[in-house]
Amino acid sequence: MANSFAAPPKPVAATRRGRLGPADVLRLVPWVIATGFVLAALLAPLIAPYDPIENVGMPMMPLFTDGHVLGTDGFGRDQLSRLLYGLRPMLVVSLGSVVLALVVGGIYGLVSGVSGWRIDWVMMRAVDIVMSFPLILAAILVLAALGASLVNLTLAVAVSQLPIFARLARALASGEAARDYAMAARAAGFAPIRIMVREVAPNIIRPLLVQATSVVAVAALTAAALSYLGLGVRPPAPDLGYMVKEGQELIFIAPEQALLPGLVIAIFALAVSFCGDQLGDDRAVGMAP
Amino acid sequence: MTRMKDFNAPTNMSRRRFGQMLGLTGAIAMLPWKVEAQGGVQTLVFALPGLVGNFEPHTWVGFGDTVHVMDTVARGLTHMDFANPLPRPAIAESWTVSEDGTVYDFTIRDGLTFHDGTPIDAPAVLRTFQRMKDEDDPTRPELSFALDNLGGPNVDGFEAPDARTFRINLLQPDAAILGRLSRPDMVIISPTALEAHGKEIGLNFVSCGPYRISSVTPNERVVLEAFDGFYKGTPEIQRVVMQVIPEAVAQMTALAASDLNVTNLIPHSNVDRLEAMEGIRIEESAAFISAMLAMNCEAGPLADIRVRRAINLGIDREAVVREAFFGKAEVPGYITPAAEQGYAPEHQRHSEYDPDAARALLEEAGAMGAELSLISENSGFWPRLGQVVERSLNDLGLVVTTEYLDGGTFNGRLFDKTAHELAFLQRSAFFPDPDGRFSPLFQTGTAGADQITAQSGLPEQAQLDAMIIAANAEGDPERRTQLYVELNNFMADEMMPVAAVVNTFLPVAVTADLEGVNANALGTYRTFLEDARYAA
Numbered sequence: 001m002a003n004s005f006a007a008p009p010k011p012v013a014a015t016r017r018g019r020l021g022p023a024d025v026l027r028l029v030p031w032v033i034a035t036g037f038v039l040a041a042l043l044a045p046l047i048a049p050y051d052p053i054e055n056v057g058m059p060m061m062p063l064f065t066d067g068h069v070l071g072t073d074g075f076g077r078d079q080l081s082r083l084l085y086g087l088r089p090m091l092v093v094s095l096g097s098v099v100l101a102l103v104v105g106g107i108y109g110l111v112s113g114v115s116g117w118r119i120d121w122v123m124m125r126a127v128d129i130v131m132s133f134p135l136i137l138a139a140i141l142v143l144a145a146l147g148a149s150l151v152n153l154t155l156a157v158a159v160s161q162l163p164i165f166a167r168l169a170r171a172l173a174s175g176e177a178a179r180d181y182a183m184a185a186r187a188a189g190f191a192p193i194r195i196m197v198r199e200v201a202p203n204i205i206r207p208l209l210v211q212a213t214s215v216v217a218v219a220a221l222t223a224a225a226l227s228y229l230g231l232g233v234r235p236p237a238p239d240l241g242y243m244v245k246e247g248q249e250l251i252f253i254a255p256e257q258a259l260l261p262g263l264v265i266a267i268f269a270l271a272v273s274f275c276g277d278q279l280g281d282d283r284a285v286g287m288a289p
Numbered sequence: 290m291t292r293m294k295d296f297n298a299p300t301n302m303s304r305r306r307f308g309q310m311l312g313l314t315g316a317i318a319m320l321p322w323k324v325e326a327q328g329g330v331q332t333l334v335f336a337l338p339g340l341v342g343n344f345e346p347h348t349w350v351g352f353g354d355t356v357h358v359m360d361t362v363a364r365g366l367t368h369m370d371f372a373n374p375l376p377r378p379a380i381a382e383s384w385t386v387s388e389d390g391t392v393y394d395f396t397i398r399d400g401l402t403f404h405d406g407t408p409i410d411a412p413a414v415l416r417t418f419q420r421m422k423d424e425d426d427p428t429r430p431e432l433s434f435a436l437d438n439l440g441g442p443n444v445d446g447f448e449a450p451d452a453r454t455f456r457i458n459l460l461q462p463d464a465a466i467l468g469r470l471s472r473p474d475m476v477i478i479s480p481t482a483l484e485a486h487g488k489e490i491g492l493n494f495v496s497c498g499p500y501r502i503s504s505v506t507p508n509e510r511v512v513l514e515a516f517d518g519f520y521k522g523t524p525e526i527q528r529v530v531m532q533v534i535p536e537a538v539a540q541m542t543a544l545a546a547s548d549l550n551v552t553n554l555i556p557h558s559n560v561d562r563l564e565a566m567e568g569i570r571i572e573e574s575a576a577f578i579s580a581m582l583a584m585n586c587e588a589g590p591l592a593d594i595r596v597r598r599a600i601n602l603g604i605d606r607e608a609v610v611r612e613a614f615f616g617k618a619e620v621p622g623y624i625t626p627a628a629e630q631g632y633a634p635e636h637q638r639h640s641e642y643d644p645d646a647a648r649a650l651l652e653e654a655g656a657m658g659a660e661l662s663l664i665s666e667n668s669g670f671w672p673r674l675g676q677v678v679e680r681s682l683n684d685l686g687l688v689v690t691t692e693y694l695d696g697g698t699f700n701g702r703l704f705d706k707t708a709h710e711l712a713f714l715q716r717s718a719f720f721p722d723p724d725g726r727f728s729p730l731f732q733t734g735t736a737g738a739d740q741i742t743a744q745s746g747l748p749e750q751a752q753l754d755a756m757i758i759a760a761n762a763e764g765d766p767e768r769r770t771q772l773y774v775e776l777n778n779f780m781a782d783e784m785m786p787v788a789a790v791v792n793t794f795l796p797v798a799v800t801a802d803l804e805g806v807n808a809n810a811l812g813t814y815r816t817f818l819e820d821a822r823y824a825a
Binding site: 053055059074075076085148230235236246248250251252253 | 302537556558559561562563611612615667668672673675676677679680690691693694695758
């Protein structure tokens with residue numbers, strides 16, 4: 001019978017001291033891309049050539065037009081400026097929602113995992129209920145109740161990601177709570193909250209952070225999908241998901257109108273996903289005997 | 290030792306899974322949309338935005354069921370062909386009007402039958418109209434709005450004095466009644482089917498239109514077969530397949546592959562592109578569809594007519610035409626579009642763009658910097674329109690924020706004067722009569738006047754009501770036209786509860802081998818396919 005364990009990934013190794021090999025350079029690519037996107041979003045007011053909501057040219061000017069390297073959209077707004085500014089809501093929502101889901105879900109799972117079987121059972125069944133909804137539907141329900149805005153979109157995506165962290169934190173916390181050091185702390189009479197905060201939490205935070213990196217890509221795609229459905233930032237504010245929607249009807253006339261924002265979303269999600277995978281791999285290596 | 294799948298483990302999208310999902314999505318998007326082989330029968334495929342499969346004519350189900358299918362399988366006493374200004378005879382071959390204009394006698398065509406073979410006579414017609422009027426009729430749907438669309442309280446009653454005469458008694462003259470009878474909710478239902486199926490007639494619908502229903506698959510398609518007993522003769526195309534294709538991109542792909550023959554759902558942005566494609570023809574129609582900006586006359590600064598006038602003067606309608614409709618629209622006059630009776634070129638002054646005058650009015654009213662909310666639907670051309678109008682108004686010095694809402698939420702707020710300030714409003718012409726844009730929208734007692742614009746409380750409203758009633762009752766066409774010209778001017782000059790933003794049409798795309806499609810009707814949602822034929 002074949003061993004179903006996958007071989008552990010090779011650790012990052014410099015070919016020589018102080019020098020990186022081709023594999024290491026390749027591993028840096030997603031980090032560079034993801035960092036580039038974050039920087040572009042942060043510096044958008046400085047590097048964007050135009051105001052993203054102002055008509056600065058004729059509608060649908062083609063790519064590489066003088067003064068508009070990525071052309072203009074159907075209203076005559078500079079497409080490059082809109083892409084740069086459009087990164088901001090995507091990053092805010094994907095990173096913000098994951099941080100929110102990590103904190104709330106992590107604490108929830110920690111309490112559940114350490115508290116024992118009755119409380120644990122009730123808390124996890126509540127998570128099951130949330131998980132029984134498809135992630136996107138859960139997010140739509142939240143937005144339907146609260147209305148469309150950047151804050152609510154972040155909240156909606158966070159709600160859809162929350163069970164992932166709650167389950168992981170609970171699994172890790174219950175494992176840690178059964179280990180000798182936690183048992184010893186309990187035997188020494190430490191309060192359960194202290195055991196949770198001082199003993200168990202520090203030991204589950206790293207895998208949770210690794211998971212968070214992986215989930216950013218899913219959060220970005222969920223945010224883009226919700227914006228595509230008109231549940232995100234209000235137009236005319238630039239938003240990549242909504243730009244895909246606006247460009248979709250122009251797909252036969254000016255395909256770049258939909259493809260460019262779509263490509264940005266896909267590249268960002270891929271880059272972050274690769275980053276998450278690398279962190280996961282590194283963690284697996286770190287945990288290997 | 291084998292590794293068990295941990296179903297409690299958190300989901301994590303691997304690179305491989307991500308690539309698979311991306312590839313699958315692309316493959317689905319690129320799949321050519323195909324209709325099934327039609328077995329050599331001459332077939333026309335028409336795109337529907339949706340299909341519930343309930344063809345109950347007396348309640349609103351959706352454009353697919355209530356208009357497109359209904360127009361193709363059913364017919365009423367009169368027929369508006371959109372080529373002539375007045376309705377043509379349909380199931381009624383002729384009619385007479387009493388001297389005081391309150392009694393209409395319709396002579397029913399001899400020898401016609403419904404799709405199920407039931408003869409069409411005056412008692413059969415009477416049965417349909419009684420169903421509209423009699424609230425205790427066991428076959429009547431719970432939300433029946435048909436009588437309202439026929440004139441509501443103005444309809445005194447119906448009679449069938451003999452086998453071929455059907456009579457409508459009105460309380461006061463209604464010059465638009467013949468047009469109202471051509472609406473898709475005024476079609477005649479087979480009394481045999483009505484008695485057999487009662488309230489479920491919509492699921493077993495039988496009427497007397499050019500095509501009969503062969504099969505229905507909700508959310509997918511309805512297949513129709515030509516009816517050889519139709520009053521205008523058997524349609525040349527034997528089969529019509531009305532296929533649900535809600536996405537514009539999918540429609541255009543299907544059209545290019547000749548899997549679709551007719552659609553009136555393509556975006557304005559694609560008209561030029563499709564026109565340049567071999568094998569596709571675009572038919573542009575008269576601009577019967579009006580987009581208006583309703584201003585709640587009781588909401589904050591909008592209670593001041595100077596602010597409403599400023600908003601009207603501050604909308605850059607040329608930009609709307611260019612950016613939201615890609616040139617496939619026109620700057621309106623006021624309520625009545627140029628394609629309808631009651632329009633006069635002098636109405637264009639009500640849609641002038643004069644931002645300086647608008648700013649002066651806002652300054653005078655002390656409303657510079659006033660915050661206003663605008664609600665809009667989040668589909669179709671509305672988001673594009675919303676962005677241009679919002680920009681125009683903000684350029685004046687107002688602070689307008691637009692909310693883009695789904696249809697249900699939008700309508701809920703539109704019909705509640707406490708839940709909106711500015712709101713977009715669409716009016717199309719199921720029959721092109723000027724009253725269709727006044728009495729249902731701007732007369733006291735209607736949801737339009739009481740809730741959407743809340744103009745019922747304005748001191749000028751009583752005069753407006755009287756003018757609407759007088760114009761609609763006027764029998765002389767020339768005098769009637771003049772009354773509607775004055776009505777437009779009065780409402781714009783004295784009240785300004787709405788700003789006319791743009792008039793447009795639904796671009797109709799057909800395969801080049803198809804002739805006889807009624808583009809004017811399709812341009813305002815009506816669907817008359819009986820004269821369609823393929824070129825030899």
